[in-house]
Amino acid sequence: MLTKLQDLELFENRLTGEIPISIWKIQSLQQILVYNNSLTGELPVEMTELKQLQNISLFNNQFSGVIPQGLGINSSLVQLDFLNNNFTGTIPPNLCHGKRLRVLTMASNRLQGSIPSDVGNCSTLWRLKLEQNNLSGALPEFAENPNFDYMDISSNEISGAIPSSLGNCGNLTTINLSANKLTGAIPPELGNLAELRTLVLFQNNLVGSLPPQLSKCTKMDKFDVRSNLLNGSIPSILRSWTGLSTLILSDNSFTGGIPTFLSDFEKLSELQLGGNPFGGVIPPSIGALQSIFYALNLSNNGLTGPLPPELGKLTRLQQLDLSHNNLTGTLKVLDGMSSLTEVNVSDNNFTGPVPEKLMKLLNSSPSSFLGNPYICVNYLPSCGETCAGNNSFKPCNSPPSNRKGFSKVQIAFIALGSSIFVVFVLYGLIYLFLWRKKAKHDLEISAQEGPSALLNKILEATENLNGHYIIGRGAHGTVYKASLATDKDYAVKKLQFAGHEGRRLSMVREIQTLGSIRHRNLVRLEDFWLRKDHGLILYRYMQNGSLHDVLHEIEPQPTLEWSVRYRIALGTAYGLEYLHYDCDPPIVHRDIKPMNILLDSDMEPHIADFGIAKLLDHQSSAPTTSIAVVGTTGYIAPEHAFRTAKGVESDVYSYGIVLLELITRKKALDPSFMEQTDIAGWAKSVWSSTEQIDQIVDSSLKEELLDSTTMDQVIEVLMVAFRCTEKDPKRRPTMRAVIKQLLDADSQVRSTKG
Known part of the structure; x- marks a missing residue:
């Protein structure tokens, strides 16, 4: 009956078990699309005989075993997507034998061995994603390929040098080779990549200086080479990166001072220069980086002198790390930086009082101010000695005291008062004992x-x-x-x-x-x-009700511009990050959904009901044979479908569903979806088959998508949502990582718009 079957489309059906061997013998098959299920088993060698096979999309399943090594010999493969399975063994050779392969994705498996040389010679290849495996050996040489756009081979065991032949792929926009064992210098031939926007090489063993030829990559948006062995000064010729949003050079051996030309990077949102032997003062030109809002890290250098007043112009900055330097003077310049959420000025030589606006940060993280023996804390009667945050900080001025000593009469009254106080304490202890005994019988609390x-x-x-x-x-x-x-x-x-x-x-x-x-x-x-x-x-x-109301209930539907949706997404992420990281112990919300995200008059989001699920869960001790599942259907992470969520990963999943609702304006379980499919499955299915954002996004946003930069940001946020809704909780990002990704998406848009 199926001998003429061409397309097998069984994606997003929650299927389990193995694909019958008879399916793999249908010679007419051109597409096998079974992604986003829970399928298991190994791929049979029979699939290597399917000569018409073009698209195999098996991602997000539980396939295992070795990929048949003859897979590419007889077929004309165009797309091969095995992401997020349990495949072992090596990548088959000759996958580009038919000269048609465009997409090769085998990320997040357990593959070993080297990358076949024919991958580098595949002139039709668009996208190569092999990250998060155990691949080893050297990178292949790359032939000239004007189609090659994206390469991610991060988090493997790749060794050797970065091949200079990568410079032959002139339309590459993204290269991520981070978290490997690469050695040698950054090849100057990468300067030939005029379209390069993202170069991520962190956590390798790269040496040498930054090649000045990189200045020809004028579209550079993100440059991250932290945790290598790079040295030399930062060449001023890199000022040609006028659209740069992220510059991370931390934990290398760069020398000289903080370059003044960094002020030319008007769209910079993150600057990380910590862990280098930079010396000299912080240049006043740092104040020109007024677009910087995510992080400024100058820690673990040899910086000296006072903080320049111009630093106070960075009024959008959220994270500032100046620790482990030899900086002097006062912290007064930081008093006007009200946007700061994290500050670390420890192990310097600062003097004078901690600014009043930083007291909350000192109280929450005293260690971030330690190691400055001459800073002090003002005594503020409104909060008493708690303003000091920690006994390690001396008061700048003490509360009023009698410096002339006490008279004999005063001493007598003090003694009498002390005696009376002791009597009251003893009485109170007796009363407390009797009250606690009574409380066992009187629970009206x-x-x-x-x-x-x-x-x-x-x-x-x-x-x-x-x-x-x-x-x-x-x-x-x-x-x-x-x-x-x-x-x-x-x-x-x-x-x-x-x-x-x-x-x-x-x-x-x-x-x-x-x-x-x-x-x-x-x-x-x-x-x-x-x-x-x-x-x-x-x-x-909250004046504007819940996000659920705004998205789904109010008629006629209110206009909700993308910038507002993005702000809601980011604010909600900040709230969750605080619950996960800054509360002790961390708070898992367990019921993140639009109904629990309230909007004030400025459409700023506020998460409600945090801690309530745990409170009500614990208040019941009645025996039961079933397990109560806390959460709302459609937002519950798959691993918690039949048991209570306890880890923060469950909140991340629910947050990803909220992101998808913001993008699509569809409900988590919308009637328009296929039976047994939720919004995550629907969106991933549509994106996988079309990669057209207008097939997913809320129709009221389509006019905004005519602006390509806005469209790029929507796509980036969609990718964040997909990562948050991974079936495997270990593959989901933390909320701190989510914030970083959202901020990266925003900085890319601003750098393009100028």
Whole structure:
């Protein structure tokens, strides 16, 4: 029946098991598209006899074993995509035998051996992706190939030199050879690559200086050679990289001073020069880099002198690392840099007070200020000695004290007061013991004996939570809106408890901990009150509702420009990063979805319900034979479909689904998708078969996509979403990596637009 079958398309069907051997014997087959399933087994040698086979897309499955070595001999392969499987053995030779191969993707497997020489001689090849394997040996020589556009062989065991013949591929835009064992110098022939935008060579053993011929790569956007053995000064001729957004030279042996010509890089968003023996002062020209917003790292050098006032012009900068230098003077210039989220000035010779606006950063990371014996911390009565953050910092001025000593009368009163204090302490301890004994029998616990004054007003404004004031219902409870006065709107969530009350003291502590968390992209908990069967949690009301409302519910649909969607994506990522990295212990949200992303009047996102899933999960101790799955269908990571999510990887997956909703304006489980297919499967399927962003993106954005730079950014964000929704949680990026990728996408757009 299938003897004339040409296209086998079974992608995105959640298939398991092996492909029947009879399929591999159908001589008329031209395409085998079974990607994004859970298929297993080995590829049979019979597939090497399929002479008409052009496209084999098996990515994101669990195939294993050795790829048949005669695969390319009889066929006219155009596309071969085996990404993210468990293949072992070597890459078959002669894959380009038919002179038609365009795409060769075998990344994220366990392949060994060297890269066949015919790969370098394949004049039809467009894209080569072999990253994250165990490949070894030297890179092949590359013949002239005007079609070759993209090469990623990172994270392998490749050794030897970078072949100068790569310069024959004049239309290469991306080269990533990072995390290998490459030696020798960067070949000057790479300067022939006029279209080169990304050159990533970090974590190798490259030596020598930067070849001045690279200045001919005038479209360079990202240059990363950190963690090598490179030396010499940075040639000023590289100022021709006018569109550069990322420059990373860290952990090499570059010498000289910080080049003043770096100020010519007007579109630079990240500058990493740490871990080199750069000397001299930080040049005032650093202030010209006003587009820099992600990171400035000048740590572990030999820099001297004070911070130039011009440094304060970098008002968008988020991460600043000046640690391990010999810098002097005060930190006053940093006081106006309100965008900073991370600062490290440790192990220098700074003097004077830590600026008031940096006190929060000092309190959260005191070690980032240590090693400066002459800096001090002002005593601020508003927060008392906690402003010091750590006993390692001396106060600049102490609280008022009596320097003349005490009189005998004062000493007598002090002694009397101390005695009375001791009596009260003993009384308090006895009372506490009796109270704790009583608490075992009296579990009516709340934040106060009754609701606070604010919550009383809320209850009054909502007529004791009358149904007329309901604005939403979710898995964790019902939400009401309370208006106390102009611009004084609150949202109060009523949580239902059905479990063991012995956890209530712990619940109070957990909610108090959640209330202490502060971040611009997290909804701030204002107040709470716990009863036996329910609890009230109070938040500020967000004027634009939830992202779910804006994307799917409001009619007619509000205009949502791409720049707004991007800002929502980035802000949400920042909020999740804070929960994962800056909370101790880290908080896994476990229910990231558009309904839990609230938008203020400026469309700035705020994540809601963080910590609530864990709170409600723990409050129940009733025995059960089933396992409760926390989360919402469509957003739950595959590995947690039948068990509770505990790792941060589950949040990353859910975040990827949110990204796809922002791009497509489709729901996670949209009726337009095929049966048993979610938004991730649908989007990956469409992209794999067409690589046309207009087939995926929300139709209201298509006019914006006429701008090629905007289209490039949308595609980059789509790629981030695909990485976040990898089936294997180990292959998903961290939220910190997601932010870096989103910022890279933004910097590329800005560098193109100027």
